[in-house]
Amino acid sequence: MYQAMTALGVAAESPYTGPIRLDGDPRGASVLILGAGLAGLVAALELKRAGYRVQVLEYNDRAGGRCWTVRGGDRITELGGETQDCRFDEGHYINPGPWRIPYHHHAVLDYCKRLGVTLEPFVQVNHNALVHGRTAFGGRPQRYRTVMSDYQGGIAELLAKATRQNRLDGMVSREDAEILLESLRSWGALNRDLTYAKSVLTSDRRGFERDPGGGLTARPVPSDPVALKDVLSSRLWSYLATGAIYEFQTTMFQPVGGMDMIARAFAREVGDLIRYNAKVTAIRQDASGVTATVADARGGGQPEQVRADWCLCTIPLAVLAQMELNVSAKMQAAIEAVPYSASVKVGLQFKRRFWEQDEHIYGGISYTDLPIRMISYPSTGYGAAGKGVLLGAYAFGPYAYEFTALPAAERVRRAVEWGATLHPQYREEFESGVSVGWHRVPGNLGCHGMWTDARREEHYDALCALDGRILLAGEHASYIPAWQEGAILSSLDAIGRLHRRVVNA
CATH class of the missing domain: 3.50.50.60 (FAD/NAD(P)-binding domain)
Structure with missing residues (x-):
């Protein structure tokens, strides 16, 4: 969807240059x-x-x-009259609609400044978050950084070999070929022999089997890269482009306390x-x-x-x-x-911030091909003791219709069930949840114009x-x-x- 939006010409810097001037007398x-x-x-x-x-x-x-924040004590009523009572603890919330502000959305940022709305960073890409496919790597979630490193490293090695074997003659000059090899070594973390293989260099991108330390246990142990053919067949590389899309490039922001x-x-x-x-x-x-x-x-x-x-x-x-x-x-x-897109979000409150405490994920988004599509971790309150709220699902299209055809409690239950595939702690730590399906919200009947x-x-x-x-x-x-x-x-x-x-x- 985001790639299609970009193709339609919407990925451009906002033309906003400052407050509007409405000179002249409207005469009442x-x-x-x-x-x-x-x-x-x-x-x-x-x-x-x-x-x-x-x-x-x-x-x-x-x-x-749609600039809306749901907090504990709020009631959500959908078409047909079904209601949900949000039971989040004080200080916790979910933004069912907009939840991030790109740095180049100048009008939003200017009104926030003029109206005194305090902003904080929103983490879009976290290299320690997860990417997951039901048939990839036996269904085991992978770290974003390992898939990205192994994908880039494998591609860099292939291109470096083709360059060394003069297969790019006619496309690059001899001088440019040497510069290309130098850039591929840097971009792909290639070793001296132009291979992407187990080493301290590659582990400095994808992570170590044992991290560098101190004293007698200081020596790091490099990790084993995944073969390019396995990365390609996993199709997890499809999630890597999101952070490069113009709307999602760093830096992004969110209002302190909720989008509303x-x-x-x-x-x-x-x-x-x-x-x-x-x-x-x-x-x-x-x-x-x-x-x-x-x-x-x-x-x-x-x-x-x-x-x-x-x-x-x-x-x-x-x-x-x-x-x-x-x-x-x-x-x-x-x-x-103009039809409107179906979209659903599910917010989940947990007893503790296990994604930080157990897995060292601080903000960012994990991606999956399960119907929940993604899990977004809060970009605030890092390291806080006590509870936390995740965006446990954000789906468009058929998955959104599938979710919102269900009673609200069942949507939350399924979000917990599917989310446990990435985070088994879900089952023990879950407390409460709410969901918003935009095509079932009176007064809106959809997420956005398509x-x-x-x-x-x-x-x-x-x-x-x-x-x-x-x-x-x-x-x-x-x-x-x-x-x-x-x-x-x-x-x-x-x-x-x-x-x-x-x-x-």
Whole structure:
């Protein structure tokens, strides 16, 4: 999925260069913002500062949308009414939606700075974490570093031999061939004879059988590399590219205390503009304004009408497509054209941080071909005594549907069962868990919009255009889908165009 997103051109540095300037007098114009996710919160903050009269209608009883953190005492209710009560201990949490911020997502980082949201490093790649395949190495998990070292070393040896045998003549000059050999020795940890074999040099990459020490037990014992053919047939090399993808390159960040610290910071600025538990059922526009029909999301009471001069709608398209809405045929077709990804996360609390205490894994992600797909270790609280919470599953596509077709307790049980394949301690140390399947979350009905090149060519411009008095914003109206940066940039672009229309009217 991430490779496909990169191919679609979304792996680019954010063009954000600083706070938006909305110069000019809006002359008391009013804007109705639908949704208090990050796109809606950014719009509310900037439009309020520019002098607009702003109202925000939010379906949930909290701000943030998918910028959400689940803690002990929280209740999760899915479509169909099934509820989960999170029983995590104080200080522990899971981020069901966004959970990391790339260093080149300048808008998110700038708003965190401006709003006083403290950040800390998020560890994406940990060379001491695990990679696992059900049919690889007898189903035994391997350290990320050993697979990477043996893969690179084996490839380097093959290429070095081909170079020495002049098989690259015509592709590199004699001078470049010598430089290539020098680089392969360095990159692949090759020995003097250009082989990748058991030695202190190779063990300094993949790890030692016995680490260097002190005194009479100081002498290290090198480890035995795995043959390249076995690494290739294991297919565990497929996990090595993730950390090289632009969105996941070091350094990454997370807010201290949970991702919703960003939403809470925005809410401190514009919370008085937000009406919570407001379920929008229809959006109608005419020549002079926009009217939204609103009901109490908790039930009871009569629907009412809320009106403004303009409307910025950040409601996810999977929900918006089911509403009564009078926009142009092109915008309506665009709204209906974008499917949403199914995704599930499972958070698991354990009695102790065994991944650190037993296996020396501090942050990072282990990968597997089991339905849980990955295990992410907390990037905070290192070495703390007591309990800890892991992201015990993060799955997309068919596995996400498989998980969320199950009762919540069964999803957690299976995450524990599959996770024990990588960490046998799961069985003794597990305490409680929660799961979030995004296509079963009311108000969202999916994780993120799934664009293709063909859909973008046909529908993207119509989706983002000012349609009468209605504009759309959100990650779905960006070239950075599934990321908070995309939601913020789409919002800034939309309100900038709206402001120019208002000022020039």
